[in-house]
Amino acid sequence: MENDIAESEISARGPWRTLLRGLSDVVFPPACVHCRGLVPDESEFRHLCGKCAAQLDYVQRPFCTTCGHPFYGVVEGERLCPHCEGLAPAYREGRTAVLLKGAARALVHELKYHRGLHVLEDMERIFRRSAAVVELARGAVLVPVPLHPRKLRERTYNQSELIAECLARAAGGGARVQRILQRSVDTDSQTHHDRRTRQSNLKNAFALARDAVIHPGHSYLLVDDVFTTGSTLNSCALVLRRAGGVNLDVVTFGHG
Numbered sequence: 001m002e003n004d005i006a007e008s009e010i011s012a013r014g015p016w017r018t019l020l021r022g023l024s025d026v027v028f029p030p031a032c033v034h035c036r037g038l039v040p041d042e043s044e045f046r047h048l049c050g051k052c053a054a055q056l057d058y059v060q061r062p063f064c065t066t067c068g069h070p071f072y073g074v075v076e077g078e079r080l081c082p083h084c085e086g087l088a089p090a091y092r093e094g095r096t097a098v099l100l101k102g103a104a105r106a107l108v109h110e111l112k113y114h115r116g117l118h119v120l121e122d123m124e125r126i127f128r129r130s131a132a133v134v135e136l137a138r139g140a141v142l143v144p145v146p147l148h149p150r151k152l153r154e155r156t157y158n159q160s161e162l163i164a165e166c167l168a169r170a171a172g173g174g175a176r177v178q179r180i181l182q183r184s185v186d187t188d189s190q191t192h193h194d195r196r197t198r199q200s201n202l203k204n205a206f207a208l209a210r211d212a213v214i215h216p217g218h219s220y221l222l223v224d225d226v227f228t229t230g231s232t233l234n235s236c237a238l239v240l241r242r243a244g245g246v247n248l249d250v251v252t253f254g255h256g
């Protein structure tokens with residue numbers, strides 16, 4: 001597991017990334033990951049054309065404080081959010097940068113399923129424009145949702161960890177990534193179980209990493225690529241909270 005993590009870090013940053021990018025730009029001119037059109041040099045994003053970038057749906061206030069999905073129209077008092085109904089959050093607040101559709105979905109897919117580590121620079125740009133997300137990350141310990149070692153061997157990197165590193169760079173102010181959780185149950189391989197069984201297995205799927213120390217005075221921020229039902233994030237939150245991490249929030253790149 002350690003070796004896999006080290007490899008993913010080497011491939012994700014440093015002079016190698018610059019060199020590889022330079023080479024790949026010569027062989028493959030930058031194409032938009034969403035529409036495959038050409039991305040001109042002066043574009044704000046490197047892997048999204050201007051037209052697709054303009055369709056990014058940045059989350060604006062007011063939004064649900066549990067999952068970060070925006071509320072549309074006038075909001076008065078408490079309002080129930082259909083996206084996180086039934087979730088009893090073990091964390092304080094949940095926020096998300098963009099809605100997971102169109103270009104944002106294409107970025108996540110490229111990163112997750114096509115080894116597209118190059119899109120991380122655009123994700124970092126998106127975080128920089130997401131004031132509410134950056135605000136939670138500043139000064140916090142960013143905790144990526146871990147992959148099971150089997151999955152990590154298969155993919156060779158944990159996308160949530162790379163996204164957390166992007167967010168730490170975008171936020172600055174002492175934000176740093178720490179791998180303090182581990183996934184001990186391989187929930188992905190349990191597709192033969194019914195939904196309820198998988199849900200209950202998920203509850204015990206995470207544990208504190210060996211030697212991890214939780215400081216009650218620190219702010220912790222769980223980071224994942226996508227918010228769907230919130231049950232994975234909440235299982236992680238429970239472990240941190242039980243270990244004394246009471247200043248605990250949640251951030252995802254996309255919601256959907």
Ligand SMILES: [Zn+2]
Binds near residue numbers: 036052
């Ligand atoms: Zn495009």
Ligand SMILES: [Zn+2]
Binds near residue numbers: 064068069081084
């Ligand atoms: Zn919600």
